[in-house]
Amino acid sequence: MTVKYKFPEGFWWGSAASATQMEGAAKEDGKGLNIWDYWYEKEPTRFFDGVGPEVTSDFYHQYKEDIKLMKEIGHNSFRFSISWARLIPGGIGQVNKKAVEFYNNVINELLSNEIEPFINLFHFDMPLELQQKGGWESREVVDAYAEYSKICFELFGDRVKRWFTFNEPVVPVEGGYLYDFHYPNVVDFNRAVQVAYGTMIANAKAIKEFKALQLEDAKIGIVLNLTPSYPRSSNPADLKAANIVDLFFNRSFLDPAVRGEYPSELVEIIKREGLVPEMLEGDKQLLKENTIDFLGVNYYQPRRVKAKECMPNPAAPLMPDNFFDYYEMPGRKMNVYRGWEIYEKGIYDIAINLKENYGNIEWYISENGMGVQDEERFIVDGRVEDNYRIDFVKDHLTWLHKSIEEGCNVKGYHMWTFIDNWSWSNAYKNRYGFIQLDLKTQKRVIKKSGYWIKQVSENNGF
Template identity: 65%
Template structure:
């Protein structure tokens, strides 16, 4: 069977500034919360490798863009680092950063690769984090100015903008489950952080529209479909709906529909955890929905009715309303501990078609992290990552099926282009089409999957017997 994708389908990959750029003498970058956390607790990071040792793209972007072209990219998503462009979060703009991002963007365009630029990828400037980060209303105002600065500097060439990547992650990681700084467990703060992120996104969209620029602006959300253990059990179904409200619809609904989910509002009201809202805020959110949606999909969420009696924390937590369910016989990525469920990508695309007005969207992340890929190097020095080819192909089949059924999905970006630094996991799991050899000054080598992806992009699809 031939799987052919629509004309002008976006083939490429995704990355972020903090995970790829690195830090270099004279770059005048300010400190982000990741730089600070690494300084404070380097032992929290795999092999004690910090963000200063991200993939050196700041120096090697021309080489990397040539490799993108060689691996079939017609588009590529990365982010501007707020702490690089405006080192203190507010105030003076770093001209070294302006020059870098201008050259980076221009180089992409000159090589026929459309830049998709995201504004926030978990990298709060530390000067703002010290004042509360997203928990502080002032950060919303600072972010709006940062966004406008980016549009003014680069909006003449960048036509695809995104306000946030996975805005639920700073909420979960920083204020519920302690896998991001500041490692708090405080649902009241988590709700306020989420609200401020959603408001900041709408304000950035409003600013973009006022400037009458020629492009589109959206948001990138990680959608993790919540499947009940038993679809015929009302309590399991209700638990899955609550999990969906917390982790998917909390950002998807305001971004696309301009309002927060009613069931989530009711739940938060019942436990006296509604956020502080100023007059006019909800109108801003209502009137400034996204043009385009980026969808990150890695794994499903399996949910059952609450059975365990153990409280996750002293105060309220999302986990008070459901338990996670381990489906028997599930397929796993053992390195990441995540279930592989390819049909999930189809289910979420059909949900967007049926319940969200078939908003134009694209798969902005999907990928497979594997530890110890050097085991698969052949005699020519190439990593034979057939498992990654299979993973991508099996997900693309379901993307294709969704398109056949009317989904307005416009592209597929794998996470990621070259192996990159991944937060506290550093380089533990590798995700790239291109390997990065940390023991050889970050030398790059295209993996088998990268050569395969070039064929897919050239053919705008693939054959499968």
């Protein structure tokens, strides 16, 4: 294999996953309920094919086999999340020994296979009891999270050197408090802002706990789904719409995480619209003093916007969409199964933005991936021939490589995901893995893309 695109020494090749989407064992060994377990019990029809998170890909029981497969396809790193409801059922109080044993086993198994564990503390799965106390709107929950994060650092920090506070914190805001696709299904911009703010206070408090422990060679970051906002045209109205979208969906988390403060333009809009969250004395300083060491970036698709075509209905609830309309660019390249645009250059635009506007912070692609429906169609001689996934990764890596050549501080590339996993409300409709999961037998088979990524990892390029 001749290597045209060579990546820097020590580049992280791997994948990402989350507890609720892969562990299974949802009610085993003392695990408490999280909001997904509860919502599924309450409204199973809101889940694709009525499939909930009880079994998923059963990593809880099959982690040894899975980690062996990770090694086999060239992973040198793997990001997973800890289930707060498993480690501390109810979110506050007694630590579950069975959970500690499980996570220790996973970490040790990864390390013995020379795969660096990256741990994320929160991936959408609030313990039910804490959601009932108000979730991220509640300071009691924010403090409980800081305590939970400290327990994790103390339990696992002797071996784990890469930590993340949150994965895509904007998603619970959008899904749970604006657009009704996650529990608690609230539609209220005021509360959405409070949740977003509470999350970033929790982030800062966790970082403060982390710093106090002075773990050797360890770094802490956050994973953000940065979605470049492209205006339809250079018309000032379109440019303004794209800027507002960027403030709402990207900079509302990126700026406090990296710079320790909110963008003044965002603060102005929030004040003007009467959306100011409740803040406490000392919050500002807390944010300023506890910024991240490095950043994970999830990139799937761009966001294209234009100025509003029509005035919003004055009787409808205020929404971010009152400030812009989405725009479908003619001739765009699509992943038709997921309904998402494929725009590889977006990864480069993110890199340049981080270099020019965020102090060239150390970062890596923590998720990028292609969900495809009915992948069984592409099985030849027992394996999925997913050439479309190989092309997708290649094209994104080419742009990532260009950004590195231009001095961007990129440290790795993780795919979503290692094995076909359960998706929040889509169950197994779209498959993302390097490994095919047979839902009936739980059998694992490496896809063509798995063999391809192994070569990329071994050659540190392609």
